[in-house]
Amino acid sequence: xxxxxxxxxxxxxxxxxxxxxxxxxxxxxxxxxxxxxxxxxxxxxxxxxxxxxxxxxxxxxxxxxxxxxxxxxxxxxxxxxxxxxxxxxxxxxxxxxxxxxxxxxxxxxxxxxxxxxxxxxxxxxxxxxxxxxxxxxxxxxxxxxxxxxxxxxxxxxxxxxxxxxxxxxxxxxxxxxxxxxxxxxxxxxxxxxxxxxxxxxxxxxxxxxxxxxxxxxxxxxxxxxxxxxxxxxx
Amino acid sequence: xxxxxxxxxxxxxxxxxxxxxxxxxxxxxxxxxxxxxxxxxxxxxxxxxxxxxxxxxxxxxxxxxxxxxxxxxxxxxxxxxxxxxxxxxxxxxxxxxxxxxxxxxxxxxxxxxxxxxxxxxxxxxxxxxxxxxxxxxxxxxxxxxxxxxxxxxxxxxxxxxxxxxxxxxxxxxxxxxxxxxxxxxxxxxxxxxxxxxxxxxxxxxxxxxxxxxxxxxxxxxxxxxxxxxxxxxx
Numbered sequence: 001x002x003x004x005x006x007x008x009x010x011x012x013x014x015x016x017x018x019x020x021x022x023x024x025x026x027x028x029x030x031x032x033x034x035x036x037x038x039x040x041x042x043x044x045x046x047x048x049x050x051x052x053x054x055x056x057x058x059x060x061x062x063x064x065x066x067x068x069x070x071x072x073x074x075x076x077x078x079x080x081x082x083x084x085x086x087x088x089x090x091x092x093x094x095x096x097x098x099x100x101x102x103x104x105x106x107x108x109x110x111x112x113x114x115x116x117x118x119x120x121x122x123x124x125x126x127x128x129x130x131x132x133x134x135x136x137x138x139x140x141x142x143x144x145x146x147x148x149x150x151x152x153x154x155x156x157x158x159x160x161x162x163x164x165x166x167x168x169x170x171x172x173x174x175x176x177x178x179x180x181x182x183x184x185x186x187x188x189x190x191x192x193x194x195x196x197x198x199x200x201x202x203x204x205x206x207x208x209x210x211x212x213x214x215x216x217x218x219x220x221x222x223x224x225x226x227x228x229x230x231x232x233x234x
Numbered sequence: 235x236x237x238x239x240x241x242x243x244x245x246x247x248x249x250x251x252x253x254x255x256x257x258x259x260x261x262x263x264x265x266x267x268x269x270x271x272x273x274x275x276x277x278x279x280x281x282x283x284x285x286x287x288x289x290x291x292x293x294x295x296x297x298x299x300x301x302x303x304x305x306x307x308x309x310x311x312x313x314x315x316x317x318x319x320x321x322x323x324x325x326x327x328x329x330x331x332x333x334x335x336x337x338x339x340x341x342x343x344x345x346x347x348x349x350x351x352x353x354x355x356x357x358x359x360x361x362x363x364x365x366x367x368x369x370x371x372x373x374x375x376x377x378x379x380x381x382x383x384x385x386x387x388x389x390x391x392x393x394x395x396x397x398x399x400x401x402x403x404x405x406x407x408x409x410x411x412x413x414x415x416x417x418x419x420x421x422x423x424x425x426x427x428x429x430x431x432x433x434x435x436x437x438x439x440x441x442x443x444x445x446x447x448x449x450x451x452x453x454x455x456x457x458x459x460x461x462x463x464x465x466x467x468x
Contacts, residue, residue, distance in 0.1 A: 070347070073343070074463060076344075080459070089455050094343070099336065102333065112352075113304070114354070115352060115353045117349070120348070127467070130376075218314060221323050225314070230312070231360065232364060233360060
């Protein structure tokens, strides 16, 4: 699913910077330096990339999915704003990609075919109260929802609370989709309902999609299909 | 920006079905039949594609951007559900793509780097009151927002009302981005504020992005950069 634009940037790079598992997907070659960094050091990673670019390197910061959606693009621009004035005039381009919710939605059918919202459920960088407020307003707006980072070992209780809030705000038959490791050999897709959803269905490699009140499931011989109709007029 | 998966499907197709301007982007070749259809006939187009697939053709229904976001995937599944039972067991795959808001966001910086919502402003298929409700709730949730189909000649007043609602709910300095025909030779990007936004800045080829209250603009020698920080804690 990598676009030709992104592949061309990788092919022209002198340096690749990113979180370890993403950098390991890049094919090594002469003249290319791979800089693997740990999770949760986004600002240091961004500043390192900008410093190398400032020194004349052709640097590619890799993310999975789309770098602009809960990934490195914001961190790079935060570092630009905080850094030396000369960094502002570097030739920085964000190359869009297939973000996880789009890959998950495509695998399940078309659950994001009508208005929707996208929420990062990690409370590392925002207070839980804001997440809860957004969940309630999103349900009131009858948006379909896509959740990134639904659950980690260090904060297993957040997704349990998310399910509780959805149960308060939505009907039990609401369509829910757990899409794990989409587009990898480990891909696993579970199309279920809010009433049947349990916290352990999600982990950090899972994108969770919640239908709007109109999202439907087509049963058939193989895996069911979930989609949201385009119209709310009927 | 076409993924290798999508290109491979086009290369293997016997029939391409879609709205005229999208089908015209496909290179003709022997053995490939191009079926161009007009706008607003999505259900007939979908049923035609499914009937041909049922007859053994390898059919590709083309959209721009991502077929799952306000495009043909939902229409195809609506037609599957309404059609003969045998259509349910066709091998139908949705191939995700770079939807317009991701291309627009990448061109502008990283305005969708935090929680956001995506709203189709066309009231062809939903009542205007629902659009207005969603706009107000999205502002209350402090989502960044992406608007598809903001304005057409047949309904120029909708986007004017959208700006009025945003003006009621958001501060005048709120970042707004008008991204027209992104990734085409006609690409035009306008990063401005709510106070300076006017209805004529949008047309049907424009994606409009509205920042959250935290979205910032980095001024520099070239075009400014708009981004939303990852954190709301500071």
